[in-house]
Amino acid sequence: MQLPFPIADAPDPSEAEAGRLLFAGPVEFVKGVVAMAGLPPADRREVCFAGRSNVGKSSLINAVTGRKGLARASNTPGRTQEINYFAAGAGHYLVDLPGYGYANAPVAIVERWQKLLKSYLAGRQTLRRAFVLIDARHGAKAVDEEIMSLLDRAAVTFQCVMTKVDKVSTAELDASLALTRAALARHPAAYPEIVLTSSEKGDGIATLRAIIAHID
Numbered sequence: 001m002q003l004p005f006p007i008a009d010a011p012d013p014s015e016a017e018a019g020r021l022l023f024a025g026p027v028e029f030v031k032g033v034v035a036m037a038g039l040p041p042a043d044r045r046e047v048c049f050a051g052r053s054n055v056g057k058s059s060l061i062n063a064v065t066g067r068k069g070l071a072r073a074s075n076t077p078g079r080t081q082e083i084n085y086f087a088a089g090a091g092h093y094l095v096d097l098p099g100y101g102y103a104n105a106p107v108a109i110v111e112r113w114q115k116l117l118k119s120y121l122a123g124r125q126t127l128r129r130a131f132v133l134i135d136a137r138h139g140a141k142a143v144d145e146e147i148m149s150l151l152d153r154a155a156v157t158f159q160c161v162m163t164k165v166d167k168v169s170t171a172e173l174d175a176s177l178a179l180t181r182a183a184l185a186r187h188p189a190a191y192p193e194i195v196l197t198s199s200e201k202g203d204g205i206a207t208l209r210a211i212i213a214h215i216d
Contacts, residue, residue, distance in 0.1 A: 004181055004184075004185060004192075005160070005180075005181045005184050005185070005190070005192055005193065005194050006192075006193060006194070007193070007194055007195075007196055008193040008194065008195045008196075008204075008207050008211070009207075010206065010207055011206060011207055011210035015210040015213075015214065016206050016209075016210055018210060018213040018214065019206060019208075019209030019210035019211075019212065019213040019214075020206070020209065021213075022088055022089060022092065022209060022212065022213040023064065023065050023066055023088060023209060024066075025088070025089045026087070026088075026089060027065045027066075027067055027070065027086060027087065027088045027089075028070075028086065028087055029070060029084070029085070029086055030085040030086060030087050030093070031084075031085050032082040032083065032084050032085075033082055033083040033084075033085065033116075034082045034083075034113075034116065035116065036116070036119050036120065036123065039083075039085075039120075039124070040085055040093070042124065042125055042126040043126075044087075044090070044091050044092055044093055044126065045091060045092050045093070045126065045128050045215060045216075046092070046093040046095060046124065046126045046127045046128060047092070047093070047094060047095065047127070047128055047129050047130070047131065047212055047215065048094075048095035048096075048097055048120075048121075048127060048129075048130050048131070049061060049094070049095065049096055049097060049130075049131050049133060049161075050097045050100070050117075050121075050130055050131070050132050050133065050147055050158075051099060051100075051132060051133030051134070051135075051144075051163070052099060052100060052133075052135065052141070052143060052144065053099030053100065054099065055099070055133045055134070055135050055163055056133065056135070056163040056164055056199055057071070057096055057097070057099065057133055058071035058072055058096060059071075059163075059199040059200075060133065060161070060163060060197060060199050060208075061086065061094060061096055062199065063197075063199040063202065063205050064094070064205055064208055064209055064212070065086065065088065065094070070086060071084065071086070071096050082098065082113065082116075083095060083096070083097055083098070083116065083117070083120055084096040088212075092212065093126075094212075095120075095127075097117055097120070097121075098113045098114070098116070098117050100114060100117065100143060100146070100147060118150055121147075121150055121151060121154050121156060122150070122153070122154040123154075127156055128157075128215045128216070129156075129157050129158065129159060129191070129215055130151055130156050130157070130158040130159070131158070131159055131160075131161045131195075131208075132144065132147060132148060132151075132158045132159070132160055132161065133161050133162075133163050134160055134161070134162050134163065134176075134180050135162075135163055135164055136162045136163060136164050136165045136167065136168050136172075136173055136176050136196070137164060137167055137168055137172070137176065138176065139175070139176035139177070139178075139179030139180045139183075140160075140179055140180040140182075140183035140184070144183065145183055145186070145187070148183070148184075148186075148187040148189070148190065149187065151187070151189045152187050152188055152189045154189075155189065156189060157189055157190075157191050158187075158189055158190060158191060159190075159191035159193065159194075159195065159211070160180060160184055160190065160191075160194045160195070161194075161195045161197055161204075161208065162176070162177070162180070162194060162195065162196050162197065163197055163198075163199070164198060164199075164200075165196045165197060165198050165203055165204075166198040166200055166201045166203065167198075173196075177194070180194070181194075195207055195208055195211070
C-alpha cells in the first residue's frame with residue numbers, strides 16, 4: 001500500500017530540462033518588502049518558501065537558482081526580516097519569506113514581520129504554491145502547523161520540502177517523515193507529494209526546479 005504523501009519522483013528528462021532552462025537564464029534579486037504596499041506588480045507566477053528560522057530557506061533558494069550568493073544565508077536565526085523577491089526570467093517570482101518560530105530579534109520586530117508574512121500569504125493572488133520547508137532532522141512541529149493552517153484558510157496550496165536530508169540516517173529520516181505525514185494529513189491545502197532535498201549535496205534540486213517550471 002502506498003504511503004500517504006509519497007516522495008516526489010525525479011523528473012523525466014523533458015521536465016528536468018524545463019527546470020534547468022528556467023534557472024539557466026537571468027535570475028536576480030528584485031527587492032525586499034517590509035509592507036504589503038511595497039509588493040512588486042502581480043504580473044507573473046509566484047512561488048514562496050516558508051519555514052522555521054534557520055531551516056535552510058536561503059540555502060535552498062541559492063541551490064535551486066544555481067546562484068551561490070543570491071539569497072543571504074546566515075547561521076543567525078531570524079536574519080530574514082522582510083519578504084525578499086527574486087525574478088527568474090520574465091515569468092516567475094521566487095519569494096523568500098521571513099522565518100517563523102524562534103527569531104533572534106526584538107519582539108516588536110518579530111511581531112511586525114510575522115504580521116506581514118500572514119498578510120502576504122492570505123492576500124497575494126498570483127501566489128501559485130507555497131513550499132513549506134521542514135528540517136529532516138526534526139520533522140513537522142506545532143509552529144509548522146500554524147503556517148499550514150494559515151495556508152488552509154487562505155486556500156493556498158502548499159508542498160512540503162524536507163531540507164538537510166544528508167544530515168540524517170535512513171531511520172531518522174523515516175521517523176521524521178512519519179511525523180511530517182501525520183501533520184500534513186490534517187491540512188486540506190497540502191499538496192500530496194513531499195520533496196526531499198539537500199542544498200549541500202544537490203539532492204532533489206532538479207525535482208524542485210521542474211515543479212516550479214511546470215506550475216501554471
